[in-house]
Amino acid sequence: MNLMHQIITKARNRRQRIVLSEGTEERTLRAADRAIADKIADIILLGNIAEIKALTIKYGLRNVLQAVIVDPIKNERKNAYAVLLMELRKNRGMTIVEAQKLVENPLYLGCLMIKNGDADGEIAGAQNTTSDVLRPALQIIKTTPGINVVSGAFLMLSQNEEYGANGVLIFADCAVVPNPNAKELAEIAVSTAITAKTLIGIEPIVALLSFSTKGSASHELVDKINEAVCIAKSISPELIIDGELQADAALVPFIGQSKAPGSLVAGKANVLVFPNLECGNIAYKLVQRLGNIQAIGPILQGIAAPVNDLSRGCSVEDIYTMIAICANQAIMK
Structure with a gap:
């Protein structure tokens, strides 16, 4: 059994909740469809629900709608996440109005879901820069105890x-x-x-x-x-x-x-x-x-919970592989 087979098997045996913050991006949706079919993770997609449904039809995807789909704008837990974010950042002077705006950003929402225990890991970066992916992770999840660098x-x-x-x-x-x-x-x-x-x-x-x-x-x-x-x-x-x-x-x-x-x-x-x-x-x-x-990578390390950054040139296979790796990181946490 090769290494990636071992990683995928472990992910399948102990399924984790992995947030894909770029839930309307084509490669991400195709990887999610395959991950759901292979049962390697319980997928949470962030994005407009109607848009995601339309894209599944456009791309001929059969499994995506088995994912939990959370709309960052119309999320019913939006206020609760905003309060959590304000509490985490109050020493930096964050107001509830600022927090309510930030939780509409899928990268912030994904990290807040992890912090609140509603997800186990997050993957992004097919559309966003590394700094955009890391900023909310460091503000909300923070680094591993004893480690100060990601x-x-x-x-x-x-x-x-x-x-x-x-x-x-x-x-x-x-x-x-x-x-x-x-x-x-x-x-x-x-x-x-x-x-x-x-x-x-x-x-x-x-x-x-x-x-x-x-x-x-x-x-x-x-x-x-x-x-x-x-x-x-x-x-x-x-x-x-x-x-x-x-x-x-x-x-x-x-x-x-x-x-x-x-x-x-x-x-x-x-x-x-x-x-x-x-x-x-x-x-x-x-x-x-x-x-x-x-x-295979980059695999981000030093964060207190798994958050992984993709290359914007990534393939569907890259994202699928990172879902399995992120799930393994969550298992070990």
């Missing part, structure tokens, strides 16, 4: 089982934080290790990557990596983590033994943490295209 991980699935956990690697951060400081980098490492353990069931072996391996170069960028390793160990003392490591030293056993003898990580890493977003984003796309490796 990051994006990619599952990298290869037919070559030589590297990582039988061909499975996790790359981070490839989606959110442009230039993390040492503390943020440490929190990204810890969050990604949690994703590895809870989502795909592997024991995380975490490498913080650099252009240097164990002092082969001296630079302030290398110092940041070493500081991040120390902070990560203080946050999660049981975590198997090491750095600074070059990518080949992290992945290739004989190179790891040569460059970093005695390291518990060198040559064995299955979680790769990049020094900044530029490196992470370039790396996953190069590996995906040149190495013919499947890249």
Whole structure:
């Protein structure tokens, strides 16, 4: 049974309530239709009910109307959600009038439904930017206790089982934080290790990557990596983590033994943490295209409940896959 089959099976066995905030978007509706047919989640669509019904006919979808459809404008719980939002943001001076307007925004409504216990996870981003998706999540759901930074991980699935956990690697951060400081980098490492353990069931072996391996170069960028390793160990003392490591030293056993003898990580890493977003984003796309490796994500991590951001260029398959992953995140929460 491959990894995605395992993730889908777990989602099917413990169905979660997943909000699709862009409920009138074609790819989202097609993914919802398939997810409902495959019983991998209980789908909640946000959008105008009449419009969604018309679109199901237009696209020839048979299962979408089994979803719960919530109209953000005419939602019968609109006032209750507005009061909840006002309470959450009153220290920022939010008024009930402002809250009533914001709850008409599907991205805010989806997060409020999670906060109120009416949903287990949310997916958006086919039509909205990452910042638009993250803003309400951070204002309403907030970050995981002990973690102050949200990051994006990619599952990298290869037919070559030589590297990582039988061909499975996790790359981070490839989606959110442009230039993390040492503390943020440490929190990204810890969050990604949690994703590895809870989502795909592997024991995380975490490498913080650099252009240097164990002092082969001296630079302030290398110092940041070493500081991040120390902070990560203080946050999660049981975590198997090491750095600074070059990518080949992290992945290739004989190179790891040569460059970093005695390291518990060198040559064995299955979680790769990049020094900044530029490196992470370039790396996953190069590996995906040149190495013919499947890249699944970004999987947002560090939020207290699952909220996931899609690429605006995503496919129906991408959204379907993310529904299953979001459901698994909710199960583990």
